[in-house]
Amino acid sequence: MTRPRILITETLGQEGIDMLREVADVDAYDLLPKEQLPEILGDYDAVIIRSAHRLPREVLMNRPRLKVVARAGSGVDNVDLKACTEFGIAVVNAPGANAIAAAEQAFGHMLTILRNIHLGDAHVREGGWNRKKFLGGELHDRRLGIIGFGKVGREAARIAHGFRMTVYAYDPFVSDEIFQAHNVTRIDSLEELMPVSDILTLHTPKSGPQIGMDLLSRLPKGAIVVNVARGGMIDEAALAELLDMGHLLGVGLDVFSQEPPPKDFPLFRHPRAVLTPHLGGSTQEAMTGVAVMTAKGVIAALQGQTPPNIVNVPVPPLTPDEFGILDEGARVVGRIFAQMNKTLTVPLVLTLKGPIAKNAIPWLKQTVIAAVLSEQLDGRVNAVNALIKAEEQGLKLLVEEAGPNQAPALSLRLEGHSETTTEVVLDNHVPRLRRINGIAMDLPWPKNALMTVHNDAPGVVGKVGTLVGQYNINIGNLHLGRDEKAHQALMILSLDQTAPEELVRDLKQIPEIRQVFVF
Numbered sequence: 001m002t003r004p005r006i007l008i009t010e011t012l013g014q015e016g017i018d019m020l021r022e023v024a025d026v027d028a029y030d031l032l033p034k035e036q037l038p039e040i041l042g043d044y045d046a047v048i049i050r051s052a053h054r055l056p057r058e059v060l061m062n063r064p065r066l067k068v069v070a071r072a073g074s075g076v077d078n079v080d081l082k083a084c085t086e087f088g089i090a091v092v093n094a095p096g097a098n099a100i101a102a103a104e105q106a107f108g109h110m111l112t113i114l115r116n117i118h119l120g121d122a123h124v125r126e127g128g129w130n131r132k133k134f135l136g137g138e139l140h141d142r143r144l145g146i147i148g149f150g151k152v153g154r155e156a157a158r159i160a161h162g163f164r165m166t167v168y169a170y171d172p173f174v175s176d177e178i179f180q181a182h183n184v185t186r187i188d189s190l191e192e193l194m195p196v197s198d199i200l201t202l203h204t205p206k207s208g209p210q211i212g213m214d215l216l217s218r219l220p221k222g223a224i225v226v227n228v229a230r231g232g233m234i235d236e237a238a239l240a241e242l243l244d245m246g247h248l249l250g251v252g253l254d255v256f257s258q259e260p261p262p263k264d265f266p267l268f269r270h271p272r273a274v275l276t277p278h279l280g281g282s283t284q285e286a287m288t289g290v291a292v293m294t295a296k297g298v299i300a301a302l303q304g305q306t307p308p309n310i311v312n313v314p315v316p317p318l319t320p321d322e323f324g325i326l327d328e329g330a331r332v333v334g335r336i337f338a339q340m341n342k343t344l345t346v347p348l349v350l351t352l353k354g355p356i357a358k359n360a361i362p363w364l365k366q367t368v369i370a371a372v373l374s375e376q377l378d379g380r381v382n383a384v385n386a387l388i389k390a391e392e393q394g395l396k397l398l399v400e401e402a403g404p405n406q407a408p409a410l411s412l413r414l415e416g417h418s419e420t421t422t423e424v425v426l427d428n429h430v431p432r433l434r435r436i437n438g439i440a441m442d443l444p445w446p447k448n449a450l451m452t453v454h455n456d457a458p459g460v461v462g463k464v465g466t467l468v469g470q471y472n473i474n475i476g477n478l479h480l481g482r483d484e485k486a487h488q489a490l491m492i493l494s495l496d497q498t499a500p501e502e503l504v505r506d507l508k509q510i511p512e513i514r515q516v517f518v519f
Ligand SMILES: NC(=O)c1ccc[n+]([C@@H]2O[C@H](COP(=O)([O-])OP(=O)(O)OC[C@H]3O[C@@H](n4cnc5c(N)ncnc54)[C@H](O)[C@@H]3O)[C@@H](O)[C@H]2O)c1
Pocket: 074, 075, 076, 095, 096, 098, 099, 102, 147, 148, 149, 150, 151, 152, 153, 170, 171, 172, 173, 174, 203, 204, 205, 206, 207, 208, 209, 228, 229, 230, 254, 255, 278, 279, 280, 281, 282
């Protein structure tokens, strides 16, 4: 099998590059010229970008080789997620891996402004020693207003408590329990947050609120505004005006509506604006954490797995063991069902038995649909584009939940046709096939399975075994099931290798054999 090719367009921690090089050919740039990305992207299976590059729809389309887009960092606003989902391209990022770095950067800005560090430094370099001129203020006892109480916002709150600040936050998407657990007062509107924020710090995605003159002028006189999240959310001209008026004490920006900012950027002229070139995630520690998490996600996605840091599949927060068995079970039940039922004109019913987490249902649906449709359609079908493909095909999947006190299991059938039921039990590390097309079975699902559907007649097992032996393939296990009414039997062989096409062709020559499937 040819090794996948991975393109890295910006500096990535060496630990991540080393991991990727174990499984792929990697071309790593410190900064690929922007215009070159569209020219070479088609030659790669995966691309890893940071904030310098953009991947809009027109760059992503018609790239049959591209399977994974990785944002080595947190914000995926520079990737067209909708287009990736449509094209079945997995998007992964490194959520939280640079959250401490970003939160600490925000406090770097706050302290620099409050203690005049940048001004004092310049003064000393010029030979000055005027201590009175640089009288500062303390974080202690100041009120911090946080917009966006996610990973970075919560780190900022933890640091703020260390400085003994009072912390308020606005985030309508976070539960009261989270606010309480972090000892932070919930504020329900931006209008109410502003007057209690001696320091305002932003930690939302780029799609977060727009903060203009109207809101900024509600901050107390002498307030500080810090943005290490994304540019374009705060009106930069309004910040300059409020600094000029003396309403704001200082402004700290790590991100800008245009990066780098243009020559006439309104805050360049202001000494109390502290500006850094998008350094929030740029610490040794964060670079390593981001690189490793990104590399793991890219490798898993290239191998057809669903990594926990995939952005465009609703992965539930389960332990790796819980996730692994459900994922495997969903794929097995979907694939077997699709092999046995080629016409899917009525809705499919997925029954969840036992204690299967409710928040896993959307992802399970997508995984099962992908498993079913990938057996039936050419081209790329995966959990990323499963819903789009299902709609194109007119395929409906209904979900029903059976009692939580049963053994955990997934079963799939055509609505109104219990004889089509395929069921796998999930109570161990390997899914156990319990029913296939209504026929009872009991076997741990093997890695290389060969299945025959044949007439329920004597001698078939021997004929199949002999033929497999002639191909010098070892049979690890053999399981039989039968539907006496239909005079039909099933045989599932666990082989030491995948059955070659020639073997399948020869098996189909045996008169009693009706169908042969390779999994
Ligand atoms: N400067 C840097 O180098 C740097 C480094 C890391 C992260 N970031 C940026 O920081 C931001 C936060 O990152 P994170 O990892 O904490 O993300 P996150 O997804 O963990 O948290 C974002 C929070 O914002 C909240 N939110 C969304 N829309 C909102 C709205 N309209 N009003 C209020 N809250 C809203 C969400 O509910 C969520 O809790 C992102 O924009 C990320 O790209 C920048």
